[in-house]
Amino acid sequence: MACALLLHRRLTKTSVCLLSLLLSYVGYCTLFHAEPLVLPVSGDPAAGCSRRLPADGACASPPPPSAPDASRVKAPGGPPSAALHARSDAPGTPKFGNKKLPNAIIVGVKKGGTRAVLEFIRIHPDVRAAGTETHFFDRHYDRGLDWYRGLMPRTLEGQITMEKTPCYFVTKETPHRIAAMARDTKLIVVVRDPVTRAISDYTQTLSKTPDLPSFQELAFQNQSAGLVDASWNAIRIGLYALHLENWLRYFPLAQIHFVSGERLITDPAGELARVQDFLGLKRIVTDKHFYFNRTKGFPCLKKPESSGSPRCLGKSKGRTHVQIDRDAIEQLRDFYRPYNVKFYEMVGHDFKWE
Numbered sequence: 001m002a003c004a005l006l007l008h009r010r011l012t013k014t015s016v017c018l019l020s021l022l023l024s025y026v027g028y029c030t031l032f033h034a035e036p037l038v039l040p041v042s043g044d045p046a047a048g049c050s051r052r053l054p055a056d057g058a059c060a061s062p063p064p065p066s067a068p069d070a071s072r073v074k075a076p077g078g079p080p081s082a083a084l085h086a087r088s089d090a091p092g093t094p095k096f097g098n099k100k101l102p103n104a105i106i107v108g109v110k111k112g113g114t115r116a117v118l119e120f121i122r123i124h125p126d127v128r129a130a131g132t133e134t135h136f137f138d139r140h141y142d143r144g145l146d147w148y149r150g151l152m153p154r155t156l157e158g159q160i161t162m163e164k165t166p167c168y169f170v171t172k173e174t175p176h177r178i179a180a181m182a183r184d185t186k187l188i189v190v191v192r193d194p195v196t197r198a199i200s201d202y203t204q205t206l207s208k209t210p211d212l213p214s215f216q217e218l219a220f221q222n223q224s225a226g227l228v229d230a231s232w233n234a235i236r237i238g239l240y241a242l243h244l245e246n247w248l249r250y251f252p253l254a255q256i257h258f259v260s261g262e263r264l265i266t267d268p269a270g271e272l273a274r275v276q277d278f279l280g281l282k283r284i285v286t287d288k289h290f291y292f293n294r295t296k297g298f299p300c301l302k303k304p305e306s307s308g309s310p311r312c313l314g315k316s317k318g319r320t321h322v323q324i325d326r327d328a329i330e331q332l333r334d335f336y337r338p339y340n341v342k343f344y345e346m347v348g349h350d351f352k353w354e
Helices: 002-032 080-084 114-121 145-150 166-170 174-181 194-208 215-219 240-247 261-266 268-278 326-347
Strands: 104-108 127-129 160-164 186-191 220-222 256-260 290-293 298-301
Touching (some): 104 114, 104 166, 256 261, 256 268
Parallel strands (some): 104 186, 186 256
8 A cells, every 4th residue: 555655646746747847838938939940941933934925825824733832842852843743642641543644635725725625524534634734845844754744643544644735736846755755645636716716815915914015016017018927926826737737747647636616615515525536435524514604605514413513614714805906807817718728628627717
């Protein structure tokens, strides 16, 4: 009994000492407002996008997915973005599938409807896609294929990995670089009336840079003489036949699928059916998935069973276009006509852009 009482007193004394130390520490923190130690970290600033002219439409996409948080996450021996995209692979996190290089890429064109195609096709259970434009083959090629693979989602056996970066179609080096990765990569190009596309491109840039010169000033070297400035990227992107010639040096035409930006609005299910056929997928995305949003002026995805609201593209989509002088539009149509005809002949389809 005496032994037990002695042991109890010693334990009590020890507990009191520990409690005293704890209270002293709390008092110190309260008195001096001590805060947890935070070590400074150095970041990897997002890569910029050089522009030859104001309203340059070829490279106005957001930075790669790693850029926003690159300053906070950095793995030893690898680029910051690799660590960012490896967070889901942390110890204790279940791993399902593997990260693979893409089987298919939406390579263009800007303001043609690429985001809509990506959002529509990725509801297919056999498609996994990188949500943000990677710009690997035009801006970040020097980071290597391992970095690029790290940006991809995990896929299971039988699933297709995809990404989309609209700048690819008009970047000279991209076809060769994709072919060097895998010559059997399937390519999707979303095309749209080049005049409407150019106006849409300008409208988007104007919303971010209100002090731009007028559309006519940028589109023409001399409007009175009908001289179009094809060096302005908003105009240059629409020369589809010239860009396609570069791609056909590395890929057969059968490996490139063209989506009509106009039909994507009027018949999204029909366009997605053809995309699914091209990718070798079962036609699961059908008209039951879409409804037409009259306010936005384009189709949206119906409310999924697991969600409380429909899925529409963001506010940057469906902007009201800047009003352009009718004569300027007709001059641009005359300028694009021979290029359009050549493009129709090359792909074997008349898109009727008149």
